[in-house]
Amino acid sequence: MISLNEAHNMEAVLQNLAGWAQEVFLVDSCSADETVDIALRQGVHVVQRRFRGFGNQWNFxxxxxxxxxxxxxxxxxxxRLTDELKRSLEEMMITGGQRGIAIQRRLRFMESVLPVHQRILRVWxxxxxxxxDVAxxxxxxxxxxxxxxxGYLDHNDSPDLDHWIVKQNRYTTSEAVSQVEQRAMAVPPRLLGDALERRMWFKRHFWKVPGRYFILFAYHLLMLGTWRAGRVGWIWSHLRTEVYRQWEYKRFEIEKTGRMPSRIPANPGMPDSRVDFYG
Structure with missing residues (x-):
């Protein structure tokens, strides 16, 4: 795991892994809360390193x-891993000849399970x-x-809306900057490629589509089926659509003013003397 100020999640995620994971490692970006304290109490191998981008941090x-x-x-x-996912991974690691294992991640928002599933590669x-190596x-x-x-990997998307909005604000700033600077995407975008390549293709061309925000909201609500979660599903679909609108407006601002946005400090603390610090 990597972390910055994740004390609100750390106890629960480590309880979820207790008795199942052989070893747990955490690369912490100098959290100012009790993230490191909780991890150390639970026997996690913790190191600290300043954040330089998600790809860079994971490769480290x-x-x-x-x-x-x-x-x-x-x-x-x-x-959080469901019990079914844990059993399935154990069996595949023992008997399977695969090099990697993909899992189904499902979204939890406002303590409701949304019918939003994503196939992601998480085990190798x-x-x-x-x-x-992308931001x-x-x-x-x-x-x-x-x-x-x-089985499923449950994604608990922020403890509350305040946290969620702060996170999305930082995310959209990073995406707008990456787009203006024409940085490489996660993979080359291809309409006829695999699922990730198609997603990158739509991400690149989304901004040219007339009525794109209505289409995106309808996609979330109807195609993904979030309407089945009632008002929570409607709120999530609306907010996810606004994330893209915020991203577009930030990119426009950068191009109009010629200035990069002022970074909101992530408020990391000082390195903890109890663990190795890699600068």
Whole structure:
């Protein structure tokens, strides 16, 4: 895991892993809350390193941490494995010939389960993965066969709307800057490629579509089926649409003014003397 001020998640995610994970590593970006305290109490191997982008941070973790388990799993502090997923992964790691394992992640928002599922690659044989070196939306790269696990990884999307909005504000700023600077995407965009390549293609061309925000809202509400979650589903669909609108407006502002946005401090604390610090 990587973290910055994740104390509100750390206890629960470590309880979820207790008795299942052989070892747990955390690369912390100098949290100012009790993230490190909680992790150390639970026996987690913690190091600290200033944040330089998601892809960069994950590649540091894979190359520098003393991982001994035969399989490695990327996990975010706001995610929880269901018992079915744990059993499925155990079986596949023992009997399967795959190089990587994909899982189904489902979204929880305002303590409701939304019918929003995403197939993501999260498990691989140790030493056989690198991440795309991008600021946001990093993607693991694994050569060889990828198989699908059963069960779900639950994504608890922020403890409250205040946290969610702050997170999305930072995300849209990073995306707007990346777009203006024409940085490489997670993978080359291709309309006829795999799911990730298609997503990158739509991400690149979305801004040219007339009525795009109405279409995006309708896609979330009707195609993804969030209407089944009632008002919570409507709110999430609306907010997700506004994330893209905010992203577009920030990009317009940068192009109009010629200035990059002022960064909102992430409020990291000082390095903790109890763990190694990599500068």
């Amino acid at each position: 973790a894979l190359s520098e941490l003393p991982i001994t388990a035969p399989w490695t799993m990327k996990l975010d502090p706001d995610e 044989r140790t030493g056989e993965c690198t991440f795309t 946001v939306n990093e993607h693991p790269l694994v050569e060889g066969e990828i198989k699908q696990a059963k």
